[in-house]
Amino acid sequence: MRVSVPTIITSSGAPKQTISPAAAVERIAGFLAPGKVTLITGAGVSVASGIRAYRGKDGRYMNPNYQPIFYHELTDQSEKGFAFRQRYWLRSYLGYPPVRDALPNTSHYAIAALQYASYLPRLVTQNVDGLHHKAIAHLWEPEHIQKQVLELHGTLHRVHCMRGHTVPRGIFQDWLSASNPRWREFVDNLEKTGQKLRTNPDGDVELEGVSYADFVVPGCPQCTLEGQQNSFHKPEVIFFGESIPSRIRNRSFHDVEESERVFVLGTTLATYSAFRLVKRALELRKPVMLLNVGPTRADGLPGVEKLEISSSLVLRDVVRAIL
Structure with missing residues (x-):
């Protein structure tokens, strides 16, 4: 499959479902605590590290x-x-x-803690900045990181x-x-x-x-x-118009299929290569939780629970609640 220019994401006009940080921590911790979760991340996770996201809170290109x-x-x-x-x-x-x-931020380190404790055995990231690798490099050897972290769109x-x-x-x-x-x-x-x-x-x-x-x-x-x-x-x-290598595509599907739940973090899912992983999880009737500020391509899909809150406000407390 070739990576195409991301779909334009606009708000559906439905009122946002606001949630307090404390309530979000409880919901996320309950979702992740059983383990066997595949995490899919996007550009929103790296914003606090000074790397600009493609879109703002309204879903439009920044x-x-x-x-x-x-x-x-x-x-x-x-x-x-x-x-x-x-x-x-x-x-x-x-x-x-x-x-x-750029240095990993609170979200990267929280994710690394959950990876190390085996709650997130598989991580699929759309980001090419390598910050997930930096966050856990003091705990895992590079070879092990490559096995646990899949860079869906490659690396810079x-x-x-x-x-x-x-x-x-x-x-x-x-x-x-x-x-x-x-x-x-x-x-x-x-x-x-x-x-x-x-x-x-x-x-x-x-x-x-x-x-x-x-x-x-x-x-x-x-x-x-x-x-x-x-x-x-x-x-x-992976440039727009370039095909994702089959080994990467196949592994991304395998990571979703081998999980019991899918947690999606900091992405609008505008690029189909990531959105199709959520679709695959839903086809297999796996619970999906989506944490993002602003509209996403998965809004309103049956089986997707969306929390409208920034990961930087809650993930550290999620780690505390679980560990």
Whole structure:
């Protein structure tokens, strides 16, 4: 299945079902306490870490002018495709440091505690920021984290060339810096002054009146050693229009099917790759609880219990109630 541009989520006009933090803690703790729960998370979980969500409380895009690059544009072998890659990598070069330096927030650590205590044996995240990994890295080895946390849409923290050579994103950032000293100086000035650019959840930034034509995308050193000239690089993120690998798709369904309940946190479910997991849970008559501020694609579906409250207000107390 290919990832398509998310559905526009609008309010149905029905009154919101307000709930107090204390009542929400009781409901969530009761839902999670039996264990065997698969958790599905979205951008809302990372907002308190300084990473912007796609949508606000009203379900509308926070940046209505946001125009992501599609997979077919990024992979175009013509000059036009090369220009798209220049645009992507300049904006991503500027946007990656805030994602790299972001720290897990209260929700991430609460989730990590419930993972470690085996109440949430499976976690499927739409986020590409790696904060779930950071939150539990002091408890689990990387190999174990990979088994327990599925990144449905990939990660910003690795990059590969078109011939499959993979490098950590930090190393690729160094290549971009070395190839573009003027932009490296621009980043250094941002860090010195504390100025911040408007970022998107996928590590992109908004730039006005900038030419991308002189931005250098470096060649792959390994390809050069093998006698090939190759400057086609892509982060290990699933772009709009790109197919989710079958092993990831199959595992996401398996994680839902092996659970007894599904807990959905901080997402409008506007992207079908996540919404279909909720649909699958409902087909199997598994209880679904959804915690999100603002309208979602699952609002009003029979079998979905929705709590309109921020995770940062309740999850720490949920952990206390359960553990």
